[in-house]
Amino acid sequence: MFLTEEGTVHALDDTCTHQDASLAAGWVENCRVECPLHESTFSLRTGEVDQPPAKRGVRVHQVTVQDGEVLVELSTAAPQLPPGVEVR
Amino acid sequence: MSLAPDGHLLIIGAGLAGYYTARQMRTQGHTGPITILGAEEHPAYDRPALSKAYLCGTTDLCDLYLDDPSDPLDVRWVRSDAVIGLSTQPLGVQTASGTFYLGDAVVIATGAEARRLGGHAIRSVEDAAALRAAPLAGARVAVIGGGFLALETAATCTTRGAGSVTVIAGEELPGLRRLGQPVAQALHRLHQEHGVRFLGSARALSVNPVPAAADGCRSVRPQARQPAALQGSQAPGPHSITLSDGRSIEADVVISAVGAVPATGWLTRSAVALDPVTGAVLADDTGFTGIPGVWAAGDCALWAAQRTGLRPVGHWQETVDQAQAVASALLGGIPSPMQEPYLWSDQHHVTIQAAGMLALADEVKVLAGTIESGDLLVSYLRDGTEIGILGMNRLREVVRWRRSRRVRPAALAA
Structure with missing residues (x-):
């Protein structure tokens, strides 16, 4: 879950699609999160990736904020996990 | 000195440096042809996982390919053909198969070979x-x-x-x-x-x-x-x-695992200056070798700041940053700044990340964590000023340190 400086809330799968790293530990700027290991950044809105080493975007989930409560509707799409990593 | 928009760029070596140079050329707007010559039979691949996930058997070679098959770079790849000589007049290279490739500019990116002690x-x-x-x-x-x-x-x-x-x-x-x-x-x-x-x-x-x-x-x-x-x-x-x-x-x-030597044997009789100790191609801090149209990046090269010990040698990130700098220089644009050196390693579920000029430190200070718990955050200082950081499973702290010191191109131009 990300809360940007602009006050928007976003929900993404936490694992970078290149290698097992937590995006929650990454750097958020301009509504994108940069993986804490390498230079790939992902859009908090769409999950798309801008540059290698990651090749695939990360899955995003639908977020609604209602009376200060954050509601997340999990995506039914398949997660884009890095090679060798499985859903735990 | 820069390459014309329709000029042909010849990249020698299909590893990280070669791939990222080509990628940066396209990102920065080069429209002319790009040829990448590689000695290996495989598409360009990324090496860090070879000692980890690949060796474990959890990833395969196709997972390590640098280029994205669904969005490939507009590049002509030549595989399984090693270069054997560089010509400056006309500018180009000779390969083992007997082919001569002409280029309007040449980037030497042949990498390094393992020093082999045995086994x-x-x-x-x-x-x-x-x-x-x-x-x-x-x-x-x-x-x-x-x-x-x-x-x-x-x-x-x-x-x-x-x-x-x-x-x-x-x-x-x-x-x-x-x-x-x-x-x-x-x-x-x-x-x-x-x-x-x-x-x-x-x-x-x-x-x-x-x-x-x-x-x-x-x-x-x-x-x-x-x-x-x-x-x-x-x-x-x-x-x-x-x-x-x-x-x-x-x-x-x-x-x-005792280090690597630059793969520059094919240049010993060329006009390119090689470091007398390591054999690396000597270049300035844009990758220019001093010979018109000839540039060098990655593990085969030794840039001026590396020669004086200000920048590290042989790191993944260093090569990626060099590729960006070479592309900027080739295209005659705003010089692309080098960021703080950065390296990472994964050992037994501990991610070790280091950034900054660790080699120049005269003092090491533990900021957080303990040796026993394997979660150290360590500051490196020189004359009392922090010049580097290292974290063990400290992804947040290291990313924050790197971002706080990021140099933007505009800062150089100003």
């Missing part, structure tokens, strides 16, 4: 595949070298179920000289907890096949006992490693 090495995917196929389960493994590649490989061998793993690091604690006491102690402890054994400051002098089984029923040929320090015995079966302190140890699998 296995880990540099190419063939090296890693050979080790991956080796019977590691239950085996006595010896790793020669104390750098991150050696330590990662040792860690992976424990995951693969090796009977014992011994690291011959050549210093009292692994990483002591480069990373300082607290980190070296933490690394030592981390590996010991996973059953890895260290042999202190002893260095490996030579690696030789053990001549015969203990019962003596195999015959011994004298020529099999030539000094392996020069040749590097590749023979299967147990090997004996002679150490600098007079001891020797026996291992079923020997792995050398």
Whole structure:
């Protein structure tokens, strides 16, 4: 879950699609999160990736904020996990 | 000096430096043709996983390809053809297959080759595949070298179920000289907890096949006992490693991770200046070699700041940053700034990240964490000023440090 400086809330799968790293530990700027290991950044809105080493975007989930409560509707799409990593 | 928009760029070497140079050229707007010549038969691949996930068997070569098959770079790839010579008039290269490739500019990006002391090495995917196929389960493994590649490989061998793993690091604690006491102690402890054994400051002098089984029923040929320090015995079966302190140890699998030498043998008779010690192509801090149209980046090159010790050599991120700088210079645009040096390593579920000029530090200070818990955050100082940081499972802190020191192109132009 990300809360940007602009006050928007976003929900993404936490694992970078290149290698097992937590995006929650990454750097958020301009509504994108940069993986804490390498230079790939992902859009908090769409999950798309801008540059290698990651090749695939990360899955995003639908977020609604209602009376200060954050509601997340999990995506039914398949997660884009890095090679060798499985859903735990 | 820059390359015309329709100029042909010839990149020699299809590794990280070659791929990222081409990619940066396209990102920065070059529309002319780009050819990448590679000696290997594979598409360009990324090497960091070779000592980790690939060696474990959890990723395959196709996972390591740098180019994205669904969105490939607009580049002409030539594989399995090694370059044998550089011509400056006309500008181009000769390859082993007898072809001459002309270019309006040439980027030398042939990388480096493993220094081979004996046994296995880990540099190419063939090296890693050979080790991956080796019977590691239950085996006595010896790793020669104390750098991150050696330590990662040792860690992976424990995951693969090796009977014992011994690291011959050549210093009292692994990483002591480069990373300082607290980190070296933490690394030592981390590996010991996973059953890895260290042999202190002893260095490996030579690696030789053990001549015969203990019962003596195999015959011994004298020529099999030539000094392996020069040749590097590749023979299967147990090997004996002679150490600098007079001891020797026996291992079923020997792995050398003792550094790399620039792959520049094909340039020894060219006009390009090579470093007298390492053989690396000498270049300025944009990658320019001083010969019109000839540039160099990555592990085959030694830029001015690397020569004076201000920048590290042989790191993944350094190559990526150099590729960006070379592309900017080739296109005559705003110089692309080099960021703080950065490296990372994964060992036994601990991610080690370091940023900054660690080599220049005269003081090391633990900011958080302990040696015992393997979660150190360490500051590196010179004359009291922080110049670097290292974290063990400290992703947030390291990313924050790097971002707070990020140099933007506009800052240089101003």
